[in-house]
Amino acid sequence: MLTLAEENHLKAILSISLINPKKITTNAIAKEISISPASVSDMLKKLLEKKLIKYEKYQGVLLSKKGLTLATNILRKHRLWECFLVNKLKFDWAEVHDIAEQLEHIRSVKLIDKLDSYLNFPKYDPHGEPIPSKNGEFPKNKYTPLNKLCAGEKGKVMGVTIDEKSFLDYLTKLNINIGTNLHVLDIIIFDNSINVLIDDERTHISNDVAKHLLINKL
Amino acid sequence: MLTLAEENHLKAILSISLINPKKITTNAIAKEISISPASVSDMLKKLLEKKLIKYEKYQGVLLSKKGLTLATNILRKHRLWECFLVNKLKFDWAEVHDIAEQLEHIRSVKLIDKLDSYLNFPKYDPHGEPIPSKNGEFPKNKYTPLNKLCAGEKGKVMGVTIDEKSFLDYLTKLNINIGTNLHVLDIIIFDNSINVLIDDERTHISNDVAKHLLINKL
């Protein structure tokens, strides 16, 4: 069984490698969880002993298969709890992270299974991040959230990652449906909102909306 | 801010004093949280320094006002989470304790406020225990859960502590309503179920049902 500190280190390694899938440095982990590199170094020894990482002194670190499984499960729990906080308790998506950071360490397989089912097996968390399945698979990012497209790119709407009436109503109003073709004209850096062309009509879409639209890029 | 160990000690002291409101012994606390009396002794020093308890060496311990507030809040969180687990996630009431024991330590006032509201401000947990209010007051036990009555006692149904359709439907079937007069004939020790007289008719009520019926004893 993992201690809290071990879990936090594993999750940090996973988080970093999701952005940049190279060997992870001690410094990067230290920064991620706000502790000293020396402490990370200590912990890496411990995680190596437990065979949760692949690690050679001075050479950076990778998760082992076992470590990856465990870390992915923590991420899964984090994201499911975020869904609960936002979708059920009506938290603002910006305020849930710290609470989910605590909840992710609750130990009970049954709890997470039931929570998953209670939330209707969501595939994305309130920030649009994919939720790994029980066996550690990330939903295939076959489709790209609209907010990840660049200016000039075109694509077709293939789905949404939220199923609230108000959201879907709004999409209808914007003339967006499954199958709608989009052309990203430009992205406003200030608020990450987007100007798109829908059926030759120029429309402005907020980042909040864009991140929940799954696009099949052309 | 309290550490996990401090929270557990405070909660143990509160739990014991709810059953027997005398000075609490070191041994009793040790037994409650399954650690050695020596460790408890150490912790008591620490809690005294933080003014969370009233304590003199060898003389037992009481919660201070501050300690009582904090301990009550932990109990409140524990019982609210139990409601969530049973009422929303459909856990069996017997399996929620260990999970709630973890959840009770999650730190976020807003989370508990929202959870309380999401659960419709329950007054009793799934075991029929009262849930302290935000400001630490226990719901006045003006009424007694039916499962706490003894053989021979009589009373009137004043309310229920659960509002599920299936439960209420069942009560109707049993001819039980607000205002119904009951007479407890005997209690079956094996499963804590009860034989009662309702309108001169003999009825058998399970413990699960009885604990959710609030009785005004005659």
Next chain:
DNA sequence: TATTTTTTTTAGACATATCTAAATTCTTTT
């Protein structure tokens, strides 16, 4: 390539929370 800078690790310290064994204090019994 030699030197400097940065990164990483080691060494040694400290706080928390636990333990066992021994000493102390309180309680009960005779």
Next chain:
DNA sequence: AAAAGAATTTAGATATGTCTAAAAAAAATA
């Protein structure tokens, strides 16, 4: 009231997880 027994505390040890400062290794630069 003294002795025996029980409860409590103290003393000293251990594990975890953190730190800072110093040493070692790797990377960058001159």
